[in-house]
Amino acid sequence: MKLVKKTLNWIVLRLPHREFVMKKLLPRIVSSFPVSLVYYPIYTRIARKKTNAIRYSTLVIEPFNVCNLQCTMCAYANSKREKTSISMDLFKKIIDDAKIVGIKTVCFSYFNEPFLDKHIFERVRYTKNAGLSTSIITNGCLMDKKIIDEIFDSDLDSILISLDGYSKETYLSIRKGSDFEQVNANVKLLIDERKARERKKPRITLGYVMQKKNETERSHFQAKWGKLVEEIAWGQPEEFDTAEDIKNRSGVRTKKLSIAIKKGYICWNFFNNLTVRSDGKVVMCCSWLFDDEEHVLGDLNKQSIMEIWNSERVQKLVEMIRNCDYSKIYPCNKCYGPFKLSTHNWWFADYPKGGS
């Protein structure tokens, strides 16, 4: 796959309309291939072959587990964890370690609003200086002129702003506690500033997790924002649930997980994303539906990434996930992650994971 990517990149670099090809045409072509027919067979083969080697390409890190909103589909409100922020010392150690194991991208997200972390841009700069690309997933509430200046100054590569609604009524019925006009103005300011500064970065994606409340507004949203940003990440209707539903899903395999098991789909999330919480603990995956101690795999305060990966617990999980034994693993038995493989992840190393 790496060789195919390299060859295609080599060709694209020599094309006359590179920007258009890379940002519009190619993603469209890539996304139009049926995931089950094209990506899964390749990915499953790769995942089966080198089971013991680390293949994380993205570090999803939660700098500070605090959020200013209470979105209806998000499990943040259920999180019982103590509110804590990763110290800069530990953060640097994690980034250095991530580089050693071959991680290419760092995504600031998980159970939080990244712009509430007062060290966020210090972290972005450190990560960039280490040679890794950076992305932030945000609700956009705090993205004022000062933060936007920092976004450009720190050379952030990619940003996903979660909007989830076209009309004020719908937006506020999902994104509880937010300010519709303010967030829309913030997004526009970011777009305008990028144009005024003649900058290509950050790549801007808008997140829209499809739900009953917002599904009829999809076309209006597309018409309003589609041409202004690189991408809209549409979360599939099946991907959302209310926090209460998620809690009550107890052990029941969804239809999609059954299909994934039958077809032998290996969870991309588990192998691709290393997820670190604000207390320095590594968890199973960045699925933000689960936030308890049961899926903690190790502690980066005391261990290295490699030590955690090589631990008996993780290696056992590697084997079980490789064999699609999801029903025996918590929280995989409550999830349909293996069914979800974003075609974009194959293409954009700095694509912010989330909202899709």
Ligand SMILES: C[S@@+](CC[C@H](N)C(=O)[O-])C[C@H]1O[C@@H](n2cnc3c(N)ncnc32)[C@H](O)[C@@H]1O
């Ligand atoms: C948990 S949030 C953290 C970042 C930031 N607070 C935000 O809202 O963008 C990361 C992403 O998860 C999405 N999300 C939250 N709950 C979800 C759910 N139940 N299903 C799918 N996506 C969800 C959000 O819309 C957002 O794009």
Ligand code: SF4
């Ligand atoms: S989706 Fe993001 S903004 Fe909304 S409650 Fe969850 S973490 Fe906060």
Ligand code: SF4
């Ligand atoms: S199956 Fe779900 S819970 Fe398990 S690793 Fe994959 S995304 Fe995470």
